Amino acid sequence: MIVFDQVNKYYGDFHVLKNINLTINKGEVVVVIGPSGSGKSTLLRCINRLETISEGSLSVNGLNVADKKTDINKLRRNIGMVFQHFHLYPHKTVLENIMLAPKKVLGQTDAEAKKIAQKYLEKVGIADKANSFPSQLSGGQQQRVAIARGLAMGPEIMLFDEPTSALDPEMIGEVLDVMKALAHEGMTMVVVTHEMGFAREVADRIVFMDEGKVLEEAIPAEFYANPREERARLFLSRILNH
Amino acid sequence: MDFAGAYTPDNIKFLLEGFWVTIQVAFVSIILSFIIGGLVGIIRYAKVPVLSQILAMIVETVRNLPLLLIIFFTYFALPEVRIKLEIIPAAIVALTIFESAMLSEVIRSGLKSVDKGQMEAARSSGLSYVQALIHIILPQALRRMVPPIVSQFISLLKDTSLAVVISLPELTHHGQIIYGQSQKFLIPILILVALMYFVVNYSLSIVAQRLELKRT
Numbered sequence: 001m002i003v004f005d006q007v008n009k010y011y012g013d014f015h016v017l018k019n020i021n022l023t024i025n026k027g028e029v030v031v032v033i034g035p036s037g038s039g040k041s042t043l044l045r046c047i048n049r050l051e052t053i054s055e056g057s058l059s060v061n062g063l064n065v066a067d068k069k070t071d072i073n074k075l076r077r078n079i080g081m082v083f084q085h086f087h088l089y090p091h092k093t094v095l096e097n098i099m100l101a102p103k104k105v106l107g108q109t110d111a112e113a114k115k116i117a118q119k120y121l122e123k124v125g126i127a128d129k130a131n132s133f134p135s136q137l138s139g140g141q142q143q144r145v146a147i148a149r150g151l152a153m154g155p156e157i158m159l160f161d162e163p164t165s166a167l168d169p170e171m172i173g174e175v176l177d178v179m180k181a182l183a184h185e186g187m188t189m190v191v192v193t194h195e196m197g198f199a200r201e202v203a204d205r206i207v208f209m210d211e212g213k214v215l216e217e218a219i220p221a222e223f224y225a226n227p228r229e230e231r232a233r234l235f236l237s238r239i240l241n242h
Numbered sequence: 243m244d245f246a247g248a249y250t251p252d253n254i255k256f257l258l259e260g261f262w263v264t265i266q267v268a269f270v271s272i273i274l275s276f277i278i279g280g281l282v283g284i285i286r287y288a289k290v291p292v293l294s295q296i297l298a299m300i301v302e303t304v305r306n307l308p309l310l311l312i313i314f315f316t317y318f319a320l321p322e323v324r325i326k327l328e329i330i331p332a333a334i335v336a337l338t339i340f341e342s343a344m345l346s347e348v349i350r351s352g353l354k355s356v357d358k359g360q361m362e363a364a365r366s367s368g369l370s371y372v373q374a375l376i377h378i379i380l381p382q383a384l385r386r387m388v389p390p391i392v393s394q395f396i397s398l399l400k401d402t403s404l405a406v407v408i409s410l411p412e413l414t415h416h417g418q419i420i421y422g423q424s425q426k427f428l429i430p431i432l433i434l435v436a437l438m439y440f441v442v443n444y445s446l447s448i449v450a451q452r453l454e455l456k457r458t
């Protein structure tokens with residue numbers, strides 16, 4: 001479903017992604033971990049072309065992401081993205097945040113979009129906040145709205161870039177629970193996170209990145225018990241003793 | 243000083259007529275500058291190739307010229323190339339050129355002040371660049387831009403008095419005509435002229451403050 005084939009990316013002289021080969025299948029949950037600056041966000045952002053790759057090929061659902069002829073907005077409809085800092089639209093209510101893209105991109109009527117938005121708000125457990133503004137919500141609630149906003153487009157793939165890193169510890173659980181439920185329903189997910197509990201419970205695979213390279217791919221139990229790479233071992237001991 | 247002689251009903255009426263011209267000229271220029279400055283600001287924010295570079299050059303040039311020179315230019319120089327403008331249109335064109343350049347910068351920096359993540363969130367949900375601009379970036383930027391835009395408008399209203407040099411029949415000009423009749427009218431008339439500018443501009447800034455308060 002998502003195929004990186006010999007992908008390289010540079011920011012000027014800086015080689016940020018190095019020879020990435022990675023295949024993510026439909027329904028798979030892949031957790032990406034690695035030290036800060038190792039290229040995890042960049043990898044994720046290439047998938048929906050928030051960043052462009054420099055070399056190699058990257059396809060999503062058979063569509064060539066790098067090709068200028070690919071209708072990028074059509075590709076993006078099918079990929080939801082959740083950011084570390086939520087990026088909800090502060091001038092719109094929760095409901096309007098969720099309804100905007102379905103209305104403008106999919107051409108849904110107000111009533112249709114509203115019905116779908118409410119359905120997803122229920123799903124993430126904050127139906128009562130539909131008419132609040134983002135600034136009136138806690139971090140955990142905002143992130144759940146952001147997830148509902150992504151889901152409302154009916155995507156086949158969801159990307160998460162450190163969705164719980166900006167949250168107070170007591171709110172991490174409520175967001176992870178929503179993500180776990182999504183994983184159990186068979187959503188294809190690529191998640192950058194250091195939450196080991198989440199990875200152990202729902203990830204099919206862990207991808208460990210360091211200095212722009214994918215150093216190791218393994219199933220979670222294997223990876224956490226016995227990482228093959230020295231750097232992965234070092235990294236794990238650091239986040240465990242944290 | 244002769245307040246009674248200066249403040250005759252005829253004189254006050256004459257000043258108000260001048261002030262009405264000031265307000266009309268300022269109002270038309272404000273609307274035009276907002277449209278043109280808005281477009282220029284958006285084009286430069288969006289970094290439209292070539293066009294945004296050309297506009298950047300023009301904006302920088304205009305911003306670094308005295309408004310007075312631009313007024314001279316539209317009234318005295320344009321006829322040399324067979325573009326003859328009457329006094330009022332010449333004043334409006336000059337003010338619009340100057341104010342559009344100023345406002346385009348206000349609008350561009352307002353757009354730039356919106357968090358980059360807003361555009362990314364909008365684009366990643368499938369919205370086009372233009373849709374993201376219209377629904378996400380512009381509304382947030384506009385709220386932030388209300389105070390600087392209003393202060394720009396206030397300075398435009400005051401700047402209208404510079405058109406006295408081409409005899410635009412506005413408030414300052416009418417004031418000059420009255421105190422031209424007698425030195426004794428000078429101070430009373432200047433006080434009244436100042437009061438008129440002050441009342442309108444001060445009201446505008448109060449409105450701007452209200453809008454700001456409402457937002458927060």
Ligand SMILES: Nc1ncnc2c1ncn2[C@@H]1O[C@H](COP(=O)(O)OP(=O)(O)O)[C@@H](O)[C@H]1O
Pocket residue numbers: 011014016034035036037038039040041042043
């Ligand atoms: N727009 C950019 N221009 C230049 N360098 C960048 C840019 N974005 C990220 N980088 C650099 O690329 C590297 C990888 O960044 P990122 O993908 O955000 O890493 P991670 O998410 O793993 O922390 C970092 O060293 C970062 O400084």
Ligand SMILES: [Mg+2]
Pocket residue numbers: 040041042161162
């Ligand atoms: Mg990152």
